[in-house]
Amino acid sequence: MTAIPVLAAILLACVAGAVLSIALAALVAFRVHARWIPTVVSFAVGALLGAVFLDILPHLFEATKQPSRIAAFILLGILAFFVLEKLLLWRHHHHNEGEPPHEHAHEHHGGQRTGLMIVIGDSFHNFTDGVIIASAFLADPKLGVVTALAIIAHEIPQEIGDFLVLLHSGFGRARALAMNALSGLATVVGALLGYFALASVSAWLPDILAVAAASMIYVAVADLIPSLHKRTAFKETLAQVAFIALGVASIWLIHAVLHPE
Numbered sequence: 001m002t003a004i005p006v007l008a009a010i011l012l013a014c015v016a017g018a019v020l021s022i023a024l025a026a027l028v029a030f031r032v033h034a035r036w037i038p039t040v041v042s043f044a045v046g047a048l049l050g051a052v053f054l055d056i057l058p059h060l061f062e063a064t065k066q067p068s069r070i071a072a073f074i075l076l077g078i079l080a081f082f083v084l085e086k087l088l089l090w091r092h093h094h095h096n097e098g099e100p101p102h103e104h105a106h107e108h109h110g111g112q113r114t115g116l117m118i119v120i121g122d123s124f125h126n127f128t129d130g131v132i133i134a135s136a137f138l139a140d141p142k143l144g145v146v147t148a149l150a151i152i153a154h155e156i157p158q159e160i161g162d163f164l165v166l167l168h169s170g171f172g173r174a175r176a177l178a179m180n181a182l183s184g185l186a187t188v189v190g191a192l193l194g195y196f197a198l199a200s201v202s203a204w205l206p207d208i209l210a211v212a213a214a215s216m217i218y219v220a221v222a223d224l225i226p227s228l229h230k231r232t233a234f235k236e237t238l239a240q241v242a243f244i245a246l247g248v249a250s251i252w253l254i255h256a257v258l259h260p261e
Contacts, residue, residue, distance in 0.1 A: 006137055006138065006141065006195075007195055009137055009141060009144065010133060010134050010137045010144065010191050010195060011188060011191060011192075013133055013137070013144065013145070013148035014129075014130055014133055014148075014187045014188050014191045015188065016148075017129075017133075017148055017151060017152040017155065017187065018126070018181070018184035018185075018187050018188075019184075020152055020156075021152055021155040021156045021159045021184075022159055022163075022177070022180050022181055022184055024156050024159070024160075025156065025159035025160040025162070025163045025180065026163060026173075026177050026180075028160050028163075029160060029163040029164055029167060029173070029176075030173060032164070032167075037164060037167050037168050038168060038227070038228075038231065039231070039236060039239050039240060039243065040164055040243055041164050041165060041168045041224060041227070041228070041243075042228060042239070042240040042241075042242075042243035042244045042247070043160070043161060043164060043243040043244070043246055043247040044160075044161030044162070044164045044165045044168075044220075044224060044247065045161075045220045045224050045225060045228070045243075045244050045247060046161075046243065046244040046245060046246060046247020046248040046249075046250075046251075047157045047158050047160065047161035047247035047248070047250060047251060048158070048161055048216040048217075048219060048220040048224075048247075049216070049217070049220050049247075049248065050157075050247055050248035050249075050250070050251030050252060051157075051158050051216060051251050052213045052216045052217055054248070054251050054252055054255055055251060055255055056209055056212070056213045056216075057213060059209075060206055060209055060210060060213070063206065064206050069206075069207070070206055070207075070210050073206075073207045073210035073211060073214070074210045074211075074213055074214045074217075075214075076211075076214075077210060077211040077212075077213070077214025077215060077218075078214045078217060078218050080211075080214070081117055081121075081214065081215055081218040081219075081222075082218070082222070084117065084120075085113055085117065085222075113169075113223075114165065114168075114169045114219060114223040114224070115165065115166045115169035115170070115171055115176075115179070117215060117218065117219050117223070118162055118165045118166065118169075118215070118219050119162075119166075119179050119180075119182070119183050120215060121211075121212055121214075121215025121216055121218075121219060122158075122162050122180075122183040122186075122212075122215075123182075123183040123186040124186070124208055124209075124211050124212040124215060125158075125209070125212035125215075125216075126183055126184060126185075126186040126187040126190065127186040127187070127189060127190035127208060128190060128205055128208050128209050128212060129151050129155070129187050129190065130186065130187040130188060130189060130190025130191035130192075130193075130194060131190045131191070131193065131194035131198075131201050131202065131205055132147060132151065132194075132205075133147055133148050133151060133187070133190075133191055133194075134190070134191045134192075134194030134195045134198065135194055135198055135202060136148070138195070138198065153254050153257075156254075157247065157250040157251055157254065158251075159180060161247060162180060162183075163176055163177075163180055165219070165224065166179055166180070168224075168227070228240050
């Protein structure tokens with residue numbers, strides 16, 4: 001392949017992958033009844049934590065020669081998202097200073113913060129996916145195709161989880177779809193940077209992935225799990241546990257199929 005066809009193949013793989021994963025996520029999420037969304041968000045918890053602890057972190061710690069650096073970036077990422085949420089809280093309260101508190105408004109804005117953080121974290125993750133796809137295509141076009149298919153397969157359950165988080169955060173279905181599509185563009189950005197400046201971008205790839213992992217951990221543990229504790233009925237608790245297990249299992253199954261031991 002000449003340079004132009006390789007670049008065209010990279011961009012086609014990124015765009016097709018983003019469209020396919022987001023479309024399948026939307027298809028599943030649009031069929032979920034509104035009253036089920038808070039419970040089905042448990043799937044998002046499982047998918048996010050499964051992606052981090054079964055896929056991203058094992059890959060990072062196996063590939064890196066500086067595990068302490070990766071751990072430090074994860075810690076810094078969690079602290080950075082804590083500070084980001086505090087800044088968003090401060091902005092909200094400063095903007096509404098003097099207005100009477102309203103419980104539903106508070107929940108709505110709290111959800112908006114969660115939605116924003118999941119979009120930021122997903123954008124980091126998608127950016128790294130783009131760099132990985134570009135590097136694989138540059139090494140061997142066949143390897144690029146296989147790599148792109150593997151990334152798409154990993155992304156589908158995570159995109160479903162992200163879509164459900166956005167719906168749970170108060171976003172309308174159309175806006176949630178638009179936000180997911182916007183974060184999907186980060187794959188194209190990562191692919192372009194990876195193609196034209198692979199050496200410098202690749203050096204930062206583990207650190208970027210560590211920040212992406214930190215965002216998933218923070219959203220799942222600090223925002224989503226506390227919201228699940230608000231529903232304490234026994235039947236709802238069982239449903240939450242079942243959907244968390246389903247989210248983890250979906251990541252584990254895809255990982256096992258794509259990376260057999």
